[in-house]
Amino acid sequence: MALRPVLQFPDARLKEKSLPVEEVTDELRQLAADMIEVMYDEPGIGLAAPQVGEAVRLIVMDTEWTEEDGEKNPLVLLNPEILERAGTATSQEGCLSVPDFTADVERAERVRVRGTDLDGNEIVEDAEGLRSFCFQHEIDHLDGILFIDRISRLKRGMYVKKRKKALRLEEEEDGEAARAL
């Protein structure tokens, strides 16, 4: 079966606020499994449900995994929330839903995150560095926020312009291919 496609900016569904998970159904377990598959396939170190078109508060992450190492240890977190933030730090971010772009983003250096796993156990984790930024980035997705919403208006504007041009070119190519039939 084909993997779920990752929605890309400027898809309006990426701007929606996701709803809390009320109950762990078979459908939700399947969604989490699908998301883990997509995350490793892309590859990425995190993915939020709205990125595959499901507006529910579910994220998956594996900040340790590398293609070379191959050891997989995915975290699935339902209804994640940030309880505490400390310090600030800047790091370069990218996103599977924001093609061909990275930028420096300022975020909390350390966070305490709480959520539940698929078996209903509460998980509380203190994260710092990359893992802290990843939690903040993925939880932002659940509120309809992309990392490009956290950079300067000027930089964002430049990216939006570039992205629109790329999409226009894609459309033109599709159009030409259709005429060539």
Ligand SMILES: [Zn+2]
């Ligand atoms: Zn993202």
